[in-house]
Amino acid sequence: MKENHHVFGRLIAQCRPHEPLRTAVCFPQSEVALTGAVEAALEALIAPVLIGQAREIRRLATVLDLNIDPYEVIDVADEKAAARRAIDLCRTGDCGALMKGSLHTDALMHEALDPDTGLRTARRESHVFVLSVPTYPHILMVTDAAITIYPTLDDKVDIVQNAIDLACAIGIESPKVAILSAVETVNSKIRSTIDAAALCKMADRGQITGGVLEGPLAFDNAVSLRAAKIKHINSPVAGAADILVVPDLESGNMLAKQLEYLAEAETAGIVVGARVPIILTSRADGPNARLASCALAVLMRQARHQAAPMQLAV
Numbered sequence: 093m094k095e096n097h098h099v100f101g102r103l104i105a106q107c108r109p110h111e112p113l114r115t116a117v118c119f120p121q122s123e124v125a126l127t128g129a130v131e132a133a134l135e136a137l138i139a140p141v142l143i144g145q146a147r148e149i150r151r152l153a154t155v156l157d158l159n160i161d162p163y164e165v166i167d168v169a170d171e172k173a174a175a176r177r178a179i180d181l182c183r184t185g186d187c188g189a190l191m192k193g194s195l196h197t198d199a200l201m202h203e204a205l206d207p208d209t210g211l212r213t214a215r216r217e218s219h220v221f222v223l224s225v226p227t228y229p230h231i232l233m234v235t236d237a238a239i240t241i242y243p244t245l246d247d248k249v250d251i252v253q254n255a256i257d258l259a260c261a262i263g264i265e266s267p268k269v270a271i272l273s274a275v276e277t278v279n280s281k282i283r284s285t286i287d288a289a290a291l292c293k294m295a296d297r298g299q300i301t302g303g304v305l306e307g308p309l310a311f312d313n314a315v316s317l318r319a320a321k322i323k324h325i326n327s328p329v330a331g332a333a334d335i336l337v338v339p340d341l342e343s344g345n346m347l348a349k350q351l352e353y354l355a356e357a358e359t360a361g362i363v364v365g366a367r368v369p370i371i372l373t374s375r376a377d378g379p380n381a382r383l384a385s386c387a388l389a390v391l392m393r394q395a396r397h398q399a400a401p402m403q404l405a406v
Contacts, residue, residue: 099224099231100358100384103262104135107390112139115371115389116178116187119144119171122194123156128373128382129191130158137386141166141187143174171195175203182211182368189389191371201239201363204370216240216250217365219372220258221348222388224380225357228315232351233259233335237344238372239363245287248337249300252291254364255335256303261395262388270314270333271307272343276325284308284339291337303335304328311336311347360384362392369393 115138120126126149129140142149142160146167153160168174175195181187190211192200204210205217219238222231235255240247252269259267271288278285288307295305306329312319317331338344351357358381363370369389373382 100360100380100387103222103231103360103384103387103391104137106263107137107387110390110394112136113189113386113390113393114139114141114187115189115191115386116141116143116181117191118178118193118200119174119195120193121145121148121152123152124373124377125193126152126158126160127156128377128379129193130160130163131379132383132386133163135383135386137383137390138189138191139163140191141178141181143168143178143181144193145169171199172203175200176209179203179209179211183209187368188393189369189371189386190366191386191389192373197238197372201370204363204366211366211368211370213365213367215254215365216247217363217370218247218251218254219361219363220255221344222258222262222360222362222384223348223351223357224359224384225351225355227355231262231264231334232315232357234344234348234351235335235337237338237341237348238361239341241341243340245290248287248291249294250365252303252305252335252337253300255337256300257395258362258364258388258392259334260302261392263391264334267303267334268329268332269303269305269307269335269337270309270329271305271337272311272314273308273339274310276308276310276313276323278308282308287339306330307337309333358384360388362388364392 117129117140132138143166218236221234273284285308306327314333320330361372369392
């Protein structure tokens with residue numbers, strides 16, 4: 093593991109005291125998907141249940157020289173059947189996490205978010221990118237950059253709370269949350285600044301708990317203390333944000349990928365707010381990112397068990 097990506101190593105190390113998390117791996121029928129599941133199992137992060145076309149999974153394992161004999165394999169006809177079976181295992185409590193294999197994210201999340209047969213809770217589901225950025229001194233989270241396209245203020249309440257819960261689960265006490273916009277002042281013509289102000293006031297009134305909120309903040313003010321000082325922004329969040337809450341999916345997705353491809357960040361990803369953590373990995377993800385995504389699920393699930401009933405949603 094690269095030295096400048098040591099934060100992912102710490103995430104994985106935090107999971108060592110915990111038992112592997114029984115995880116429904118949905119349609120692991122590509123090299124990346126099957127290798128990722130096996131690597132996570134060998135690191136004792138997950139106990140995978142491989143759900144797909146059994147003959148193809150075993151053929152692929154032989155080609156890749158992977159030993160899948162220790163793991164349960166459930167034979168289904170196609171991607172849709174795999175998604176339904178994986179979600180059923182999570183709904184019944186047989187599995188404590190869901191992991192995307194080689195099927196498209198939309199296909200899995202369509203089934204997972206079904207109001208009748210999916211994994212929904214009273215909390216809105218949202219995605220969190222967890223980034224290890226070589227030029228930033230600690231973990232940085234970006235949300236929501238994968239599920240909610242144009243979030244309303246009510247959506248953002250859940251998005252913020254989900255991210256705070258995840259940050260707390262991985263050991264960040266009272267995470268610093270920057271509500272991003274293009275500017276750092278409230279402007280009635282820019283909706284994201286109005287939302288930011290409302291979210292901060294809601295946190296003041298206890299409607300959002302566990303973190304310190306500040307916004308609106310432009311990106312530079314959120315991650316650079318120098319920029320914040322130049323603009324005379326006095327806040328414990330400015331220049332030291334743990335969580336960046338973006339205005340919409342487009343801006344969040346572009347921000348996360350810019351950090352990945354221009355700042356050499358590594359990214360892990362997880363969906364929170366559902367009955368179980370949902371591990372979303374990309375074909376472009378490296379081994380560290382896949383392992384870190386599984387570690388997030390382990391730590392989130394552990395935090396849920398330690399919390400009072402209904403106090404923490406995953």
